[in-house]
Amino acid sequence: MLNVLIADRSPAYRLGVQIGLKNAGLDCACWEIEAWHEVQATLARVQNTDLLILDACLPELDYFRQLERLLASHVELPVLIMTDLVSTSFVRKAYLCGASGVILKSSSLEKLSEALSSVLKGSFLYPEKDKRYWLNTPGRDFLVARLTLLSEKEKCVLNHLKYGLSNKQIGLQMCLTESTIKNHLSRIYRKLDVYNRTRLAMSIQQIV
Known part of the structure; x- marks a missing residue:
């Protein structure tokens, strides 16, 4: 429910x-x-x-x-x-x-x-x-440069997020807990200099 x-x-x-x-x-x-x-x-x-x-x-x-x-x-x-x-x-x-x-x-x-x-x-x-x-989103060059800061698992989470998967769905795909996915997302927010899931999705639109 x-x-x-x-x-x-x-x-x-x-x-x-x-x-x-x-x-x-x-x-x-x-x-x-x-x-x-x-x-x-x-x-x-x-x-x-x-x-x-x-x-x-x-x-x-x-x-x-x-x-x-x-x-x-x-x-x-x-x-x-x-x-x-x-x-x-x-x-x-x-x-x-x-x-x-x-x-x-x-x-x-x-x-x-x-x-x-x-x-x-x-x-x-x-x-x-x-x-x-x-x-009204960060510049593409800035985002591409920031992607180099992501770990391989963080890049994998970002790739799944691109297709609109929920944290639970991403966890199932990566064999990780939902809590672990949330932790990965928090680090992605900091590294890409975005502060919520919406801004992250907006940023992804510019770099795919």
Whole structure:
């Protein structure tokens, strides 16, 4: 069973997300949150959280600054941002702060279900018209030079990550524990000078 945190001011949207999860065929325990200050406390209480669904207008979010601080200590936590309005600068900011996806609240239940399933599988979701945010990544030459710092196992982890595999799937491929894969990823983040899984995936796009 997956542990999903739904942080949204509206009970109707929280219910809609739960319906979306059910329609996606996902077996989930859902934790409902109404304000940002509850997020950290709930993460500490709910072990092995699989997904955070976050209302972009949640009180105290402070234009994603709080999200960036949170993901500095929860680098593997997928976050799907739900918003009423979207712009290129908004999407870029969300991804650079570590979000795994952005979706409009006006999206259909079918599209929401697809988004939830996609993010949980390790994919990165973004509005098609806002692909320009990908340009805001470290230079290719810098990344290629940094790759020489990786060990052979770290390069292997990075290669599996390129194909969207989860930590558990990578562990099975390499005959390593999920915890060991997380440790390898932490070292990869430091060596490539990225600070979350989203930025790492963005960097990989430039060097493959």
